Amino acid sequence: MARILVAEDERDIRELINFTLMFAGHTVTLAANGEEAVQKVTEANPHLIMMDVRMPKMTGYEACKAIRAMEPFKEVPVVFLTAKGQDEEVDMGRDAGATAYILKPFSPDDLTRRLAELLKEAGVEGG
């Protein structure tokens, strides 16, 4: 299964995503904000990164740009979590290098399915 880096500032949502993905068989690394995601990305060496857009210290966009600037992670899929109706965020995310969006609210089941599709597209075995 895949290694996934998750950056989400709300603890309970982060935990919910964590055990949802772990239950699906993935290895998960958690970050509480964008800055922490950038710090952890090398060690985590993820197949996919999932980030909330609005986070303290460093937003998802800023973190995405910083990660994309690292050679090993130029092509890693980055998925943003964003609220419905935030079309500006979608445009900004594209500029920052986002691969895809998952709109809130979403169910853990939908999340698992969507990530499986993205991992498959990225050629990750068992995604």
Place this chain on the structure above:
Amino acid sequence: MTAITFDGDLVHYEAVGRGRPVILLHGMLGSWRTWMTTFTTLMPSFRLYAIDMYGFGDSTKKPDKYTLEHQIALVEDFMREMGLAKAAFVGHDLGAIVAAEYARRYPDRAPRLVLISAPLFDPGDLEHRVPARRVLEARPAVPAPASSDFNAPTVMSPSSSMRKMLAEAMVQRQKVSGTGAPAPAAPAPKPVPIEIPASRPVYPTINPLKELVAGGLEPLLARCFRRGEPDFEKVGLEVARCDPAAVTGMVANFDAGSMLDTFRLLPMPTVFIHGTEDSVIPPPNESTLQYLTADKEQLVLPLLLPNVRHFPMMEDVRFSNLVKDCLEAPDISKIAVKERWVRRTR
């Protein structure tokens, strides 16, 4: 992260795991987040649905939805929407009330209950109080004249399925005990309206929950966790998300004795888990436990957790596995817990 609407009112819930369905109902200081620590243990074996009741968590804040009736209706709407024919229930304080009342109305849809920090108050009349089933035993298996109010369960109008269940239980008991009028071989008696005899005392309403929540939710939070404990902040966020009117609305018509009768009437395996140091809803006393378990040792299991306050799911690492055992054990009376309360023999 997941939401559904009923009549335009948003209900937030989380659904995780695979297996038999379990509905998780939070308490007066909670939301779906109450169950975070429980999810990981249960989700490999169960499909868990943690619902934010009206006025709590991320669900709609609409005062006209804050009655116990509306919360019960929410559960029924939710089960219908999810296509659940039946589900076990795990409820915490007010969630335990909703679970019990739902189960009393729809006993076929709630095969098992785990009720945590449930309102097991001693109404002070248990020495004289006549359990509802004993009242039924003394009654003829034919409709009685509608002459007085039914004073037992908290829901004043028993559902037809409940009436049927009670009537069947009465016939079964007569068969087993050989007492009372012989049970008719066939056909089974039709559900009958349940009436109390004119001689049965009318018990006064005792509502300690109303007084408990009258001062707001913050004082209750302070009874659960000391300032500085990690869970103080966590539950504090739940208090901030909750509309206090939802709590007062749900307890407005509570009655301690009727609640105990409702618990006693439940026909499905029911486990009560209570912290011995709970200062929000005190642990049940000996009289209350005797009343709850009389003749129901195979169906009712009270478990008292030493040194645990109002949130066993956050305070006791054994909690999740204990709930798992309670949901899985074919016979709940066989659940081995050292601190199990043992029924006193008279």
